[in-house]
Amino acid sequence: MKKIIKPRYLNILFLIAIIITMVPTSNAQQIKPTSSGYAPANGTKVYYEVYGDGEPIVLLHGAYYTIAMNWGELIPELAKTRKVIALELQGHGHTPYSERALSRATLASDVEQVMDHLKIDSADIVGYSFGGQIAYQFAIQSPKRLKKLVIISSVHKSEGWVPEVRGAFKNMKPEFFANSPLQAAYDAVAPDKTKWNKFLEQMIASAGEPFNLGDDNIAKITAPVLIISGDNDGMDKIELAKTYKLLGGGISAGFQPMPKSHLAIVPNESHVSLMKQTKKIFEYLDNFLQ
Secondary structure (H helix, E strand, O other): OOOOOOHHHHHHHHHHHHHHHOOOOOOOOOOOOOEEEEEEEOOEEEEEEEEOOOEEEEEEOOOOOOHHHHHOOHHHHHOOOEEEEEEEOOOOOOOOOOOOOOOHHHHHHHHHHHHHHOOOOOEEEEEEOHHHHHHHHHHHHOHHHEEEEEEEOOOOEHHHEOHHHHHHHHHOOHHHHOOOHHHHHHHHHOOOHHHHHHHHHHHHHHHHOOOEOOHHHHHOOOOOEEEEEEOOOOEOHHHHHHHHHHOOOOOOOOOOOOOOOEEEEEOOOOOOHHHHOHHHHHHHHHHHHO
C-alpha cells in the first residue's frame, strides 16, 4: 500500500526546504579581514575574523551558516566605523567539529573566550537566529562584557517560534541538507569535511530540544536591546511583544520616557529574506548603536 503523507507533514518538509536552500547571498564587494585566527575556548578552538577599527562589535551567525553567508554584505558597512569581530560557532565553517556537548551557555562562554583572546573588555553583540539565542545567553551570563545587544529574528525560548517552525525543528534529518548551499559552504572552509553529518546530527538534536532562557533572566538584562524581526519570519509576534515588554518596551511613551530598548518589525520579510535587507538592517543598527 502506498504511504500517504499528511498535509501537515508536507508543510513541515516545505518549510525545511525553504530554510536550507534560501540562504543569504552576498552581492557586495568582499573585503578581507585585517586579521583572523583561532582562539582557545573551553577545550576547543573558535575561528574568528576581525575587520576595521573603532569600537568593537561581535557578530554571531545563524545555524549552519558561515561568516560570509550571514554577514558578507553587512561587514563592509559596519567596518567603516567599527572594529568588527565575526566568529564561527562550534562546528560551523572554519571552527572544527567537537564532541563537546552543544549548549547555549557553553557557546556564550566561547564568545567571551574569543573576546579575552583579542583583549576586548566589552562589546556590542549582534546575533541572528541561532546566534541570537547565544547573544541572549551572553547577556544573561556575562552582563559586564556587554554594551548593547541586537537580536535579529531570534527567540529566548522555544515558544517564541510559531508551531510550524517548532514542528520543522523536530522533523529535520541530515539527508534534507544533502547537496544544499549550506553543505557547499561547509565543504569550502571546514577543516574536516567528513564531519558534516556528525555536525548536522548535533545541531538537529539541539534544535529539537525545547529550551527556555527564562523570562526573569531576560527582564534582568540592563543593556539596551534592539530586536529586529520580519513580520512573517516564523516568530510568534504575541510572544515577541511579551519579550519586548520584559525589556521595558511596549509602553505609552507620551506618559513616560521612551524605553532604551527598541523593536523593529520589518514588513513583507521572512526569516531568511530579512537578512538580505542590508540597508535596512544597517540603518537600524547604526541608529541604535550610535
